[in-house]
Amino acid sequence: MAHLFVIAGHGAGDPGACGHGFSEAERVRALATRVKAIGGDNVTLGDFNMDYYQSNGIATLNIPKDWQIVELHMDSGVETARGAHIVIKGGFDPDGFDTALANNLAAIFPGRASKIVGRNDLQNVNVAANRGYGYRLAECGFISNLNDLTVFNNRMDKVARAILGAFGIKGGNTPVPNKPTVAPTPSKPSKPQPTYKGEKLYFEYQVKAGGKNYPPVKDLNDWAGAGDGVAITDIAIRCNVGHVKYRVHVKGKNWLPWVDGYNWNDHNNGYAGCGEPIDGIQVYYDTPSDYAAKYGWQKAQYRVSTLEGREYYDWQYDNETHSGQDGYAGKLGVAIDKFQLF
Ligand SMILES: [Zn+2]
Structure with missing residues (x-):
């Protein structure tokens, strides 16, 4: 079992991608909160008020080298694009954590041909690799796809457990309170409510x-x-x-x-x-x-x-x-x- 360090992507004024009224920064913080609630002492959360990309926070990160880092994001694209994938440093072989995480997330958010992608053009990926940290960026489905977003919102604990499971963290058995969030319907019919009590409209x-x-x-x-x-x-x-x-x-x-x-x-x-x-x-x-x-x-x-x-x-x-x-x-x-x- 590894100790997991969770970075929630974007933040500090950057909402990230946006879809169906939700912002990526807010959603991945909600997910990270569930990962911590379920994973307990085996999980450490990064600073939610920080944008680790803008501030290059991984360059100054001071955590044990045997901790594993996952940075949470949601993808965005045309409304039909869907599915999770993870990003690791280009040229690196995926380790057991990467493979397990990619498989676990793709089981919940299917749709991507490549579940693990190596990239050399992402700052946090590069900085983590240079510093010798075990790091991967997880795109937890598409915020622009109503299907992925609804699964993300309504089955957040399942997603959290899939992430924890990839690092061998089982999570406590005590039920942790969770307020379910329902994705908005794409367009709701308006129902006029007569509320006229004699005032003039404003x-x-x-x-x-x-x-x-x-x-x-x-x-x-x-x-x-x-x-x-x-x-x-x-x-x-x-x-x-x-x-x-x-x-x-x-x-x-x-x-x-x-x-x-x-x-x-x-x-x-x-x-x-x-x-x-x-x-x-x-x-x-x-x-x-x-x-x-x-x-x-x-x-x-x-x-x-x-x-x-x-x-x-x-x-x-x-x-x-x-x-x-x-x-x-x-x-x-x-x-x-x-x-x-x-
Ligand atoms: Zn993002």
């Missing part, structure tokens, strides 16, 4: 930009964001009457699923975004019929300013695509720094 919204939260804005009291060309990465929207749903497009990637919650702590449905610059926003408002009878049917009216030109684009109404409307606010490929909605 929207409240807030964003994260440059790693910081900005205070909520109500209608056109202000705009949300840091401005100054700092890209907005996440957005949360609520309304007091009726139902609003919204989604964002991650720059260089895809539309994330529609959400309708308003809570930074709920990464399934509480906000749209995953820590990366967004370049498109869609908002859709459902008017309760009793409200419409009094005030007329309402639409979400919203606009953004972008890092290109730094001026507001035209107002967008719901997801309309006629009469010069694009269907969303923003310009794909150009990050957004201000957002307004009423």
Whole structure:
């Protein structure tokens, strides 16, 4: 049995890959936490607040040379790509730990032709090899594939035990509490909830930009964001009457699923975004019929300013695509720094 040192990939502001509303940095930390909870004293966790790549943390690592290191990641690619694999130093023969880990992970996340890949272009792989550490990087399935992600989320203890088993660590028999996480459905049908109690409709919204939260804005009291060309990465929207749903497009990637919650702590449905610059926003408002009878049917009216030109684009109404409307606010490929909605 080996003593296992677990590094969770990315972090310190870098969310890693992003898929279906989840970020890689957060998911691999959740997995590492389970590996430690089950493996107990046979496992040591690296510093979750550190990005071992950015800080070149393996260069200054001070752990016994007979400990084994595994660095956890999730892959990203086209939505159909799936399966786990591990990366070791190019030219090295896989040891027994590598082979066992690759087989165990591939049994849970099948799909890759090569379960073990040798590479010479990855800093942490190279530094660990130079320092004589037993190290491998594990890509635990694709975060961009709903199948892999759902298995990762719902069978996390199985994945943790597969990792531990590869190093001969059995894990305690005492049940360890675990809060299951359910992957969000790709797009949920919105159900209008008539909540009209006589108030006039308003929207409240807030964003994260440059790693910081900005205070909520109500209608056109202000705009949300840091401005100054700092890209907005996440957005949360609520309304007091009726139902609003919204989604964002991650720059260089895809539309994330529609959400309708308003809570930074709920990464399934509480906000749209995953820590990366967004370049498109869609908002859709459902008017309760009793409200419409009094005030007329309402639409979400919203606009953004972008890092290109730094001026507001035209107002967008719901997801309309006629009469010069694009269907969303923003310009794909150009990050957004201000957002307004009423
Ligand atoms: Zn990664």
